[in-house]
Amino acid sequence: MWLWFSKLGSPKWFYELSGKWLPWLVAAMVVFMTVGLVWGLLFLPPDYQQGFTSRILIVHVAVAGTSLAFFPLLLVSGTITLVWRMKLADMVAKNAAILGAWFSFITLATGSLWGSVMWGTWWEWTDSRLVSMLFQLFLLLGVISLRSALEDSETAAKACALLSIVGCINVVIIKYSVEWWNTLHQVSSPVSMDTQSPNGPEFWIATLVMIVAVYLFLSVSLILSTRNEILERERRSQWVQDLVSKS
Amino acid sequence: MKPHRRKKLGIIIFIAAGLSVAVGFTAFALKQNINMFYTPTQVAEGEVGSGQHFRIGGMVKTGTVLGATNSLKVNFVTTDFVSDVPIQYEGILPDLFREGQGIVAEGEMDAKGVFQASRVLAKHDENFMSPEVKAALDASGASAENHSPVATN
Amino acid sequence: MLDAIQFSSFADFIDMGGYGFNVWSVYGLFAIFVAVNLILPLRKKQRILRQLKRRMTLDEEINSEDSQSS
Numbered sequence: 001m002w003l004w005f006s007k008l009g010s011p012k013w014f015y016e017l018s019g020k021w022l023p024w025l026v027a028a029m030v031v032f033m034t035v036g037l038v039w040g041l042l043f044l045p046p047d048y049q050q051g052f053t054s055r056i057l058i059v060h061v062a063v064a065g066t067s068l069a070f071f072p073l074l075l076v077s078g079t080i081t082l083v084w085r086m087k088l089a090d091m092v093a094k095n096a097a098i099l100g101a102w103f104s105f106i107t108l109a110t111g112s113l114w115g116s117v118m119w120g121t122w123w124e125w126t127d128s129r130l131v132s133m134l135f136q137l138f139l140l141l142g143v144i145s146l147r148s149a150l151e152d153s154e155t156a157a158k159a160c161a162l163l164s165i166v167g168c169i170n171v172v173i174i175k176y177s178v179e180w181w182n183t184l185h186q187v188s189s190p191v192s193m194d195t196q197s198p199n200g201p202e203f204w205i206a207t208l209v210m211i212v213a214v215y216l217f218l219s220v221s222l223i224l225s226t227r228n229e230i231l232e233r234e235r236r237s238q239w240v241q242d243l244v245s246k247s
Numbered sequence: 248m249k250p251h252r253r254k255k256l257g258i259i260i261f262i263a264a265g266l267s268v269a270v271g272f273t274a275f276a277l278k279q280n281i282n283m284f285y286t287p288t289q290v291a292e293g294e295v296g297s298g299q300h301f302r303i304g305g306m307v308k309t310g311t312v313l314g315a316t317n318s319l320k321v322n323f324v325t326t327d328f329v330s331d332v333p334i335q336y337e338g339i340l341p342d343l344f345r346e347g348q349g350i351v352a353e354g355e356m357d358a359k360g361v362f363q364a365s366r367v368l369a370k371h372d373e374n375f376m377s378p379e380v381k382a383a384l385d386a387s388g389a390s391a392e393n394h395s396p397v398a399t400n
Numbered sequence: 401m402l403d404a405i406q407f408s409s410f411a412d413f414i415d416m417g418g419y420g421f422n423v424w425s426v427y428g429l430f431a432i433f434v435a436v437n438l439i440l441p442l443r444k445k446q447r448i449l450r451q452l453k454r455r456m457t458l459d460e461e462i463n464s465e466d467s468q469s470s
Contacts (some may be wrong), residue, residue: 107356118343184370
């Protein structure tokens with residue numbers, strides 16, 4: 001177990017292993033993305049009240065749900081960096097913050113595009129779901145700028161770990177904001193197996209496909225940028241030199 | 248202090264300031280009221296001071312929507328199935344506004360106890376249904392009300 | 401399967417029941433978001449490899465010049 005753990009921390013080992021996984025992950029991502037998008041744009045039935053804006057929500061829900069994974073990921077990798085000084089964890093954290101900011105922004109933008117026609121407003125400062133999601137975007141931008149200001153020092157790792165704790169608390173607030181307080185934002189839709197009831201498979205299977213597609217995309221994008229990080233930071237090592245001369 | 252250290256310190260202070268502003272904005276938005284709106288029952292119980300500008304959230308009571316034919320004026324009653332509050336509004340209503348649907352209105356109470364709304368937003372519930380399923384449910388006698396929970400909690 | 405397509409004409413497909421702007425904006429934005437976050441890392445990798453390769457050949461040239469002069 002410990003051998004495996006320290007091996008995983010070795011950038012070279014990760015670079016080789018992820019190189020083997022990537023083609024499969026990419027293939028799965030392409031399949032799920034294609035099925036999800038074609039289904040979403042051609043086959044998803046309209047909602048009896050919202051019309052075809054229900055199609056916005058399968059993308060919005062998939063991106064929004066996935067965006068909540070970033071702060072827990074940052075907290076775990078931050079802790080590993082501080083306690084075990086594993087270089088790889090820090091490389092993952094750096095790129096996860098940037099990708100997480102993208103996810104948060106897309107969540108807000110797609111939500112606005114739905115709200116502008118359904119609620120009658122693009123943005124409400126008094127809705128705790130909306131404001132806590134915006135706060136997540138600000139926190140991630142904070143993590144990114146802290147990192148670029150302090151480079152890869154111990155202080156940066158500590159400060160980012162601290163922000164990650166705040167971020168994780170905020171994730172809980174985002175999740176339960178719609179239940180704890182009165183909001184314009186609706187609560188999470190339950191899943192129903194019954195084809196003749198609200199929230200039946202005709203809606204949630206398409207959403208599930210999109211969620212899997214978005215998680216696969218997250219993994220592929222994060223692995224790609226982490227591999228770049230490895231090449232840059234390990235450029236003096238023999239195995240990177242060998243790799244370059246072979247390419 | 249070395250120039251590069253000073254630069255770093257400057258950046259950190261800048262971030263700290265940015266974060267404080269973000270937190271401040273959030274706190275300000277939340278301080279006014281973490282709840283976005285009051286329910287008709289809360290209004291009936293006098294939780295809102297008179298003359299206060301606030302938001303009210305509830306369902307549009309079926310059969311109460313009266314629109315003027317020659318203007319955008321509309322009157323309706325909002326309810327949480329315990330208390331009712333009449334609302335008057337002039338303006339364009341969102342696409343989702345309809346009887347039995349949740350809404351959030353912003354404005355103030357007038358002397359006659361009518362809520363004069365300056366803005367009306369539609370609230371969507373968590374239920375998705377295709378028109379076919381909706382029609383089948385209606386045909387089998389299960390009314391839409393059984394599936395749309397009260398918008399407030 | 402083709403029966404399950406929700407539209408009878410291409411114009412209907414673009415219109416999305418009157419919500420064309422919003423629906424297509426969301427899917428367009430999503431496509432850009434996915435494409436950017438896959439293409440940028442791939443291009444960066446090419447750039448890194450190119451730089452490392454250039455540095456390597458430069459080092460080799462310097463080394464060979466050194467050995468000639470000595």
